Amino acid sequence: MKMLLECGAKPVDSHVDEKTEKSWSFMRKMLFGLTPGQYLGQALRNPFNWILGIIFAIGLPLIAYRFLFGLSVVTHGSNDYPWGLFLGFGLFAMVPLSASGFMLGTAVEIFGRHDFKPIERLALLNGLLGYLFAVIYLMVDLGQPWRLPYPMVVSFGPAAVLFLVAWHVATYLSVQVAEVSVSFFEWIGWLGGKRYIKKITIGLTVAGIILSTLHQGALGALFSYAPGKVHPLWYSASFQWILFFCSAIPAGLCMVIVVSTVVKKTMAWRCDANFLDNLDRCTLGLAKGASMGLITYLAIKLISVAHDNEWGYLTTGWGTWFLLEMAVGVVLPIMLFAYAIRHNFVGLARFGAGITVFGIILNRLNTALITFNWQLYQEIPHIFEVIISVTIFAVYVVVYRFILYRLPILFVWKEQPQEALATEAVKAAPIRTTPSPAGAMYRKMD
Secondary structure (H helix, E strand, O other): OHHHHHOOOOOOOOOEOOOOOOEOOHHHHHOOOOOHHHHHHHHHHOHHHHHHHHHHHHHHHHHHHHHHHOHHHOOOOOOOOOOOHHHHOOOOOHHHHOOHHHHHHHHHHHOOOHHHHHHHHHHHHHHHHHHHHHHHHHHHHHOOHHHOOHHHHHOOOOOOHHHHHHHHHHHHHHHHHHHHHHHHHHHHOOHHHHHHHHHOHHHHHHHHHHHHHHHHHHHHHHHHHOOOOEOOOOOOOOOHHHHHHHHHHHHHHHHHHHHHHHHHHHOHHHOOHHHHHHHHHHHHHHHHHHHHHHHHHHHHHHHHHHHHOOHHHHHOHHHHHHHHHHHHHHHHHHHHHHHHHHHOOHHHHHHHHHHHHHHHHHHHHHHHHHOEOOOOOOOOOOHHHHHHHHHHHHHHHHHHHHHHHHOOOOOOOOOOHHHHHHHHHHHHOOOOOOOOHHHHHHHHHO
16 A cells, blocks of 8 residues: 555545545445555555465354354363353453443543544444454354344343343444444535434443443353352452453553554554544553553452452462463553653553553453363363454454544544535625514614
């Protein structure tokens, strides 16, 4: 793409081609302003696309194989280990990493932190895709996606945590679709849809706060179904829900830092000056929020260990593993963020965000998979399960990149023709010289 930009190609950021002064066709928008030959050529020159092609060539047939012959042919799942990588990573890790949507939406729309406006849409998109692919991972694990409404409507069980999670994830996913749809409406030129979403933005944001807060904690409450199976250092009946919720706050903020860093390095041509010029400042602001979230999580984690009096486990092998997780995934990022914020070292803040994301994933895998049935044996994921998990994540990357290339997420969409015509019509309207009936009445009274 850089080669085409150097040759004079200009990506689509408005409805009108500035060279020809004609409206872009839908196909030209899809190809972000390139001809089919140019689009195919730049896609083939990108080595990352070849890596994705190899992953899809291996992984997609395995996904079909799973749905044709059942879950047992691709996992080691059993009654002892019901949760593998599909849920341990795809659901329990993807959901906290997608908490950025409700947090940035709340900061900008509710608390008026418009200094984070340049990255708000990126955070909303990160939340939407994270939740969407968490549901896809869940469907691959459960199978029979046509029976998705059963735990929500047919097997109506409002006292069950799964019922709460199902309804909250489905409802919040709908809220996120509406929030991100503003960018899509700008892209297709539907002003009515954009105006409608703008009118209900506050309501959507409040709904996002309520739904996301509840189901982030409900994911932790799911482990109350299996008391005694998770190692005591990773399970506390009284604090499990709040530990999941508190850890989701730095997870979502740090995921936005990681994604924005990747975007800046790999697709700077798609970012406008407003995004690039404010990214460093926004990164440090997110790092401040993430550090406070990590400190809160660390404090509650220590309180939970003290409350359950599990200090003795720290001298065991599992205790060493627990201390390693806390040192690398929590304490180290806090120290990195503190130094980076104090000295305005953006690169160090980005490194700390990457470590935090790794720590959150490790914590979720420890809780759902590694320390599950810690008194029995440790399950090693099936190679097919690993390949399918990587394949779904590769699809997630492709969809993420597809949207960022086209919709106004990293750039501001220029004025639409309809708005320009409306403005010109108002300016060209003749000045009214005939007095209105009300004006005539007042003059008569005078």
